[in-house]
Amino acid sequence: xxxxxxxxxxxxxxxxxxxxxxxxxxxxxxxxxxxxxxxxxxxxxxxxxxxxxxxxxxxxxxxx
Numbered sequence: 001x002x003x004x005x006x007x008x009x010x011x012x013x014x015x016x017x018x019x020x021x022x023x024x025x026x027x028x029x030x031x032x033x034x035x036x037x038x039x040x041x042x043x044x045x046x047x048x049x050x051x052x053x054x055x056x057x058x059x060x061x062x063x064x
Contacts, residue, residue, distance in 0.1 A: 010018070018032060025032070 018029065021032060022029060
């Protein structure tokens with residue numbers, strides 16, 4: 001599996017929250033950030049699926 005190194009800027013409030021979660025969870029920042037990425041992808045896919053269903057429903061209503 002390939003990995004990608006990516007530098008990013010995280011604002012202080014989010015970084016402080018991330019440090020608190022890290023201390024509670026005993027996980028690395030990398031692990032927490034990867035989980036966040038997975039959650040964003042899942043959420044966006046769900047939104048796209050919902051939009052597609054709504055669009056198809058509207059088209060079916062107009063066609064009927």
